[in-house]
Amino acid sequence: MSQLGKQSIQLDKPVYINGSASVVGTKEGEGPLGLLFDMVGEDDMFGCQSWEEAESSLQKDAVYLALQKAGKKPEDMRYIFAGDLLGQSIATSFGLMNYQIPLLGVYGACSTCGESLTLGSMAVAGGFADRVVCVTSSHFASAEKEFRFPLAYGNQRPLSASWTVTGSGAFVLGAQKEETTRARITGFTVGKIVDYGLKDSMNMGACMAPAAAATIAQNLEDFGYEPEEYDKIITGDLGSVGQKVMLDLLREKGYDIADRHMDCGIEIYDAESQDTHAGGSGCGCSAVTLSAYILKQLEEGNWKKVLFVPTGALLSKTSYNEGQSVPGIAHGLILEIPDELG
Amino acid sequence: MSQLGKQSIQLDKPVYINGSASVVGTKEGEGPLGLLFDMVGEDDMFGCQSWEEAESSLQKDAVYLALQKAGKKPEDMRYIFAGDLLGQSIATSFGLMNYQIPLLGVYGACSTCGESLTLGSMAVAGGFADRVVCVTSSHFASAEKEFRFPLAYGNQRPLSASWTVTGSGAFVLGAQKEETTRARITGFTVGKIVDYGLKDSMNMGACMAPAAAATIAQNLEDFGYEPEEYDKIITGDLGSVGQKVMLDLLREKGYDIADRHMDCGIEIYDAESQDTHAGGSGCGCSAVTLSAYILKQLEEGNWKKVLFVPTGALLSKTSYNEGQSVPGIAHGLILEIPDELG
Numbered sequence: 001m002s003q004l005g006k007q008s009i010q011l012d013k014p015v016y017i018n019g020s021a022s023v024v025g026t027k028e029g030e031g032p033l034g035l036l037f038d039m040v041g042e043d044d045m046f047g048c049q050s051w052e053e054a055e056s057s058l059q060k061d062a063v064y065l066a067l068q069k070a071g072k073k074p075e076d077m078r079y080i081f082a083g084d085l086l087g088q089s090i091a092t093s094f095g096l097m098n099y100q101i102p103l104l105g106v107y108g109a110c111s112t113c114g115e116s117l118t119l120g121s122m123a124v125a126g127g128f129a130d131r132v133v134c135v136t137s138s139h140f141a142s143a144e145k146e147f148r149f150p151l152a153y154g155n156q157r158p159l160s161a162s163w164t165v166t167g168s169g170a171f172v173l174g175a176q177k178e179e180t181t182r183a184r185i186t187g188f189t190v191g192k193i194v195d196y197g198l199k200d201s202m203n204m205g206a207c208m209a210p211a212a213a214a215t216i217a218q219n220l221e222d223f224g225y226e227p228e229e230y231d232k233i234i235t236g237d238l239g240s241v242g243q244k245v246m247l248d249l250l251r252e253k254g255y256d257i258a259d260r261h262m263d264c265g266i267e268i269y270d271a272e273s274q275d276t277h278a279g280g281s282g283c284g285c286s287a288v289t290l291s292a293y294i295l296k297q298l299e300e301g302n303w304k305k306v307l308f309v310p311t312g313a314l315l316s317k318t319s320y321n322e323g324q325s326v327p328g329i330a331h332g333l334i335l336e337i338p339d340e341l342g
Numbered sequence: 343m344s345q346l347g348k349q350s351i352q353l354d355k356p357v358y359i360n361g362s363a364s365v366v367g368t369k370e371g372e373g374p375l376g377l378l379f380d381m382v383g384e385d386d387m388f389g390c391q392s393w394e395e396a397e398s399s400l401q402k403d404a405v406y407l408a409l410q411k412a413g414k415k416p417e418d419m420r421y422i423f424a425g426d427l428l429g430q431s432i433a434t435s436f437g438l439m440n441y442q443i444p445l446l447g448v449y450g451a452c453s454t455c456g457e458s459l460t461l462g463s464m465a466v467a468g469g470f471a472d473r474v475v476c477v478t479s480s481h482f483a484s485a486e487k488e489f490r491f492p493l494a495y496g497n498q499r500p501l502s503a504s505w506t507v508t509g510s511g512a513f514v515l516g517a518q519k520e521e522t523t524r525a526r527i528t529g530f531t532v533g534k535i536v537d538y539g540l541k542d543s544m545n546m547g548a549c550m551a552p553a554a555a556a557t558i559a560q561n562l563e564d565f566g567y568e569p570e571e572y573d574k575i576i577t578g579d580l581g582s583v584g585q586k587v588m589l590d591l592l593r594e595k596g597y598d599i600a601d602r603h604m605d606c607g608i609e610i611y612d613a614e615s616q617d618t619h620a621g622g623s624g625c626g627c628s629a630v631t632l633s634a635y636i637l638k639q640l641e642e643g644n645w646k647k648v649l650f651v652p653t654g655a656l657l658s659k660t661s662y663n664e665g666q667s668v669p670g671i672a673h674g675l676i677l678e679i680p681d682e683l684g
Contacts, residue, residue: 001469003420007444009470050664078345079532087429087488088658089449090666093535097669102349102532104457105449107431115446119461126468127343128351146429146660190421190444193435316430318488322392324432327439 001125005222007189007215014184014336015121018131018174019070020295022288023061025140025166028280031269036292037167038065044141044166052086055139056095058168058284059084063099063135066170066291070180074099077172078129081116083107084137085164085283086146087316091137101133109312110208110237111191112136113169113287114331118188120173121333130175137168138282147201147317160203162239162265162281163274169287177338182295187334189219193314195327201313201320205242205265205278208311211328212238213249215309219332220255227257231303234294236286236310236330237265239279264289286310298337305336343467347564349531349557356526356678357463360473360516361412362637364630365403367482367508370622373611378634379509380407386483386508394428397481398437400510400626401426405441405477408512408633412522416441419514420471423458425449426479427506427625428488429658433479443475451654452550452579453533454478455511455629456673460530462515463675472517479510480624489543489659502545504581504607504623505616511629519680524637529676531561535656537669543655543662547584547607547620550653553670554580555591557651561674562597569599573645576636577672578628578652579607581621606631628652640679647678 002010022037029040039061046061048054059082067074080099083106084091092105108115116134123129141151143164149155173185194211212235220227227233238246243263250257264286265279290308297303311330320326344352364379371382381403388403390396401424409415422441425448426433434447450457458476465471483493485506491497515527536553554577562569569575580588585605592599606628607621632650639645653672662668 003470003472006417006420052660052664075348078348083449085430086658087660088427088451088656090656090658090661093656093669094661094666097535097537100534102534103450103671104461104532107425107447107449108445109430119446122464122468122470126464126470128345128464128468130345190446192442192444193439195439314430314432314435316428316432318394318429319432319436322394324436327435329445 007218008222010187011125014186015124016174016177016181017171017183018178018180019066019172020182020291021062021065021069022169022291023058023167024288028165028167028268031274033268033293037288051139051142052090055091055137055142059091059095059135059137062168062170063133066172070172072172074101077101077131077133079104079123079132081106081120081134083112085143108329109314110281110283111310111312111329111331112283114310114333117333118190118331121185124173124175133170133172135168135170136283136287138164138284140164140166143282157277158202159277160241162204162237162278163276164282165268165280165285167284167288169291181338183298183338184336185333186336189215189222189332191215191330193327193329195325197325199325201315201326203241204281204313205239206245207313207326208328209238209242209245210249211330212246212309212311215330215332216250217253217255219307227255227260230260230305230307232260232262232306233257234262234306234308237281238263238311239265241278298335301337308333308335349560350564352529353467356528357466358516358519358523359513359525360520360522361408361514362524362633363404363407363411364511364633365400365509366630370507370509370610373616375610375635379630393481393484394432397433397479397484401433401437401477401479404510404512405475408514412514414514416443419443419473419475421446421465421474423448423462423476425454427485450671451656452623452625453652453654453671453673454625456652456675459675460532460673463527463530466515466517475512475514477510477512478625478629480506480626482506482508485624499619500544501619502583504546504579504620505618506624507610507622507627509626509630511633523680525640525680526678527675528678531557531564531674533557533672535669535671537667539667541667543657543668545583546623546655547581548587549655549668550670551580551584551587552591553672554588554651554653557672557674558592559595559597561649569597569602572602572647572649574602574604574648575599576648576650577605579623580605580653581607583620640677643679650675650677
């Protein structure tokens with residue numbers, strides 16, 4: 001591989017996404033991507049006793065299905081890279097325990113899907129593992145309780161608020177192309193923390209937009225690309241408010257990506273009929289959209305090459321209550337169609 | 343590098359620890375290792391307004407000093423691998439923001455020091471970075487608030503409870519040996535989640551002991567070593583209660599390591615005079631002991647080769663209150679003296 005610029009890696013030998021799965025809740029199942037998800041829960045408890053257990057169950061199911069689709073067993077996986085939004089990542093710990101795959105826990109708020117795929121790619125491309133699995137999740141009810149107000153409190157949500165996706169996406173990465181290969185990871189750009197001083201946990205899109213703009217610009221600079229190199233530049237969960245800010249910031253840096261920008265948070269719900277305000281968010285948002293929709297477009301050759309940039313807001317209830325800002329981070333991955341163009 | 347067995351990696355070309363630093367609070371400064379730490383705070387607020395900010399300040403100072411000792415600047419570091427115990431890792435986010443080093447956040451409870459060094463080693467040995475920095479922290483007051491009771495509540499602590507170390511340890515890893523090199527990382531064993539069903543967050547040593555025993559046994563098996571291969575086998579923060587459990591479990595697996603076992607949690611305080619009960623714990627415990635004491639022994643040639651196994655208890659206040667068990671995880675690193683033996 002080659003180290004490009006300050007933050008990017010070009011993989012000379014790609015890492016293959018050889019299987020993936022998406023498991024979502026009822027609201028996501030009723031949204032525009034509903035029919036594409038592998039599994040939609042009958043209700044958002046998924047047969048469990050608590051929201052946190054339900055989120056654990058999402059991760060467990062997503063990994064199970066991704067392994068099945070890749071034709072692999074848990075013992076074929078050398079490591080699992082996993083994380084979620086809950087304090088001390090308990091959705092991960094209790095969801096993945098029974099797989100008995102060596103665990104490397106990651107935390108990057110809603111950018112965690114990008115971080116887990118980045119580290120998983122390093123492990124495979126670096127020769128530390130032939131196969132790994134990456135999984136992340138979020139759950140609307142556990143996230144509201146963790147970050148804002150318990151649902152029972154019935155607080156009103158401003159229009160800038162996003163709706164945390166109930167969902168989990170899992171991805172089996174491998175060193176070899178297989179029949180099940182959905183896409184190739186050919187490079188990545190690791191993000192820095194970017195803080196513009198915003199303090200509104202009900203407007204996370206705006207908080208994360210500067211980080212998304214920074215990572216996208218850095219990726220284009222490090223690789224020497226114009227935006228046209230990518231069929232789509234896809235952010236995680238900026239939503240409609242964050243999207244505007246991000247596009248403006250990139251214009252200031254000399255890049256206009258408006259014609260090829262897509263945001264998973266905007267795609268996953270019908271904002272008007274589903275009353276989700278600015279859009280979807282959460283670790284699960286970019287993960288399930290990647291598995292269900294983005295990889296499908298690459299597989300079918302509708303897109304040849306995309307930049308996938310999950311975005312995270314680095315806050316906690318404690319930091320928010322203590323008056324801290326909400327810094328953002330975003331990690332970018334270059335995803336290409338399964339076969340190299342001849 | 344070679345993949346050994348199910349969980350271990352042998353690095354053919356070692357990764358060098360080219361600088362490190364430890365920053366601790368007053369109680370640690372008064373303990374048996376007090377004189378060895380690089381910086382001891384005058385009080386445990388470190389000039390900040392909240393315990394969380396104080397913990398951020400610990401990480402910032404530890405990275406600053408480690409870079410200084412390695413003769414490097416923040417911009418020389420390609421990635422920072424960092425984490426802490428607080429929900430959403432806020433000590434890390436707010437402590438490291440200003441360094442502007444691309445961040446990969448990790449979470450492994452008190453095993454996070456081992457996880458960050460493992461991933462940092464992968465990044466360097468895999469050619470993704472020439473230099474990275476790894477940092478972890480914990481703070482007694484922020485951890486009690488996060489996991490058990492706020493200090494102001496004045497609850498009584500059972501004798502099996504451990505005392506969370508106020509401290510942060512940072513490590514600069516590089517691909518090249520330098521004048522400042524303190525030790526070589528020559529291999530590692532990534533841990534699995536191990537759950538014996540214990541539910542007592544006031545006896546975390548016993549909760550983590552099975553994971554420590556599993557990782558140590560797996561390391562010996564994967565590398566084909568007897569315990570005598572290591573001058574010391576060092577766990578993170580089992581404390582006196584967990585130590586007994588771990589030694590018993592390893593005897594059942596056919597390994598007696600009692601004559602060469604050391605636990606950072608036991609070393610860092612004088613349990614009797616400092617009233618710390620079972621011993622020290624927290625991400626900071628193994629990190630500051632590694633920097634201040636273990637690396638010193640390797641540097642001076644008192645020990646040639648050790649197995650360093652930070653141990654983590656995967657609980658949160660929420661999982662505990664919902665009646666979940668406290669599973670453990672432990673990651674092992676093989677550390678050797680700076681120069682290869684001729």
